[in-house]
Amino acid sequence: MSERDEILAEIAPTGVIRAAVNMSNAALVRLDPVTGSLTGPSAQIALELAAELDCGLSLVQYGSAADILAAAEGNEWDVAFIASDPSRVDRFSFSPSYTTVTASFLVSDGSALGSVGHVDVEGVRIAAARTAAYTKQLERRIRKAILLHTANPASALDMLVSSQCDAAAGLTESLSRFCKENPGFRVVEGSFSKVPQAIAVHRRCVHASTFLSDFVQQHCCADKTGN
Structure with a gap:
């Protein structure tokens, strides 16, 4: 052969x-x-x-x-x-x-979270898709915040929209697109993983x-x- x-x-x-x-x-x-x-x-x-x-x-x-x-x-x-x-x-x-793609956090416009460095604090709830590669990296990084696993990236966004979390993790490109289609949300400054x-x-x-x-x-x- x-x-x-x-x-x-x-x-x-x-x-x-x-x-x-x-x-x-x-x-x-x-x-x-x-x-x-x-x-x-x-x-x-x-x-x-x-x-x-x-x-x-x-x-x-x-x-x-x-x-x-x-x-x-x-x-x-x-x-x-x-x-x-x-x-x-x-x-x-x-x-x-x-x-390489980057991952960041989506928050509501009224959130006090301004950058990636502000998110890992006591009491902050982060929603992230369970099997996403960026979630695996997030699990290794988070020390103080609460990580809430979801079935997929869309579910993480749904949790943020319904105020069940304080930030939703996701690929920066996808989060930016969500902001354009859904006023009232923004992507924080920086990225937590590549x-x-x-x-x-x-x-x-x-x-x-x-x-x-x-x-x-x-x-x-x-x-x-x-x-």
């Missing part, structure tokens, strides 16, 4: 590369309302990956990173565009980071893992940006 065939056997066992993308992260992938196609870094890199291997591509849309992780054992996708958090390395192999985004495959996919590492280093590392 040729090297390409070994890679395709792992990365496209159905004949096309099924690439899982997280639709809750507009900094990485979004739906073009005019063309109906997916755009953004994740979608573009997936297209380049398919072109590199001369293979078909199917972008599989998920509502959150948690949904992607939950579908990992269900044979729904072959590669996934998710954060390369250390808590996930027992299940997946990750490419080098192709970009979340590296990578291409993941199951740990058993050793040939694909090596290929993706080389692919990202050659195609993407020079273009990494913070969001």
Whole structure:
């Protein structure tokens, strides 16, 4: 079996590369309302990956990173565009980071919390999605505030809107978009984490893992940006 065939056997066992993308992260992938196609870094890199291997591509849309992780054992996708958090390395192999996104806090306009440094104090309640990579980083950072886990990022925002918490953690891009659509809220100054985004495959996919590492280093590392 040729090297390409070994890679395709792992990365496209159905004949096309099924690439899982997280639709809750507009900094990485979004739906073009005019063309109906997916755009953004994740979608573009997936297209380049398919072109590199001369293979078909199917972008599989998920509502959150948690949904992607939950579908990992269900044979729904072959590669996934998710954060390369250390808590996930027992299940997946990750490419080098192709970009980095930041996470911050959303608060009400009337909140006394002005910056990231103001949030970790006694009595402050922070809502954050349980399986999000930035929540894993937040768990390692928080010392005094109360961390309230939610099912997904939208639930964290709902808790803030209903005054069940004092701040909602999330990706800065998503929080900023929420502010534009929902007056009365603002993003505090600064960020509490930088979340590296990578291409993941199951740990058993050793040939694909090596290929993706080389692919990202050659195609993407020079273009990494913070969001």
